[in-house]
Amino acid sequence: MVNIADAKAKLSEYIEAVSKGEAVVICRHNRPVAELRPIEPARVGPRDLTPMFPGETFMTDAFFEPMSAEELEEWEGSEVFAARVAERSPAYTPSPARRAKGKRRR
Numbered sequence: 001m002v003n004i005a006d007a008k009a010k011l012s013e014y015i016e017a018v019s020k021g022e023a024v025v026i027c028r029h030n031r032p033v034a035e036l037r038p039i040e041p042a043r044v045g046p047r048d049l050t051p052m053f054p055g056e057t058f059m060t061d062a063f064f065e066p067m068s069a070e071e072l073e074e075w076e077g078s079e080v081f082a083a084r085v086a087e088r089s090p091a092y093t094p095s096p097a098r099r100a101k102g103k104r105r106r
Contacts, residue, residue, distance in 0.1 A: 001025045001032065 007014060007026045014024045014036060024036040067075065 001027055003027050003030070004033075007036075 002010075002014065002024060004026060007024070018024060018036050018038050021038060023038075025032045026034040026036060
């Protein structure tokens with residue numbers, strides 16, 4: 001666990017530690033606010049596509065039929081909605097003091 005000032009001053013050291021598998025928790029006033037951790041390596045090998053070859057179908061035609069209201073309620077865990085928004089608005093709002101370079105306040 002490190003405070004923000006230490007993270008700024010020694011970022012390259014913490015990135016080196018993360019590249020070796022460690023996780024670094026960044027704190028503000030000794031309270032955790034972020035975690036610096038390694039990214040999962042990208043897949044380099046080919047994907048297994050054997051279920052997609054003809055004659056090896058793993059799903060029935062019923063897969064493409066619409067679900068009943070009861071099945072949707074069971075799937076979603078709540079009442080059925082006709083349309084749902086997949087994305088949420090961001091949990092933060094940018095500070096109005098931060099503006100793109102070249103723009104002036106009036």
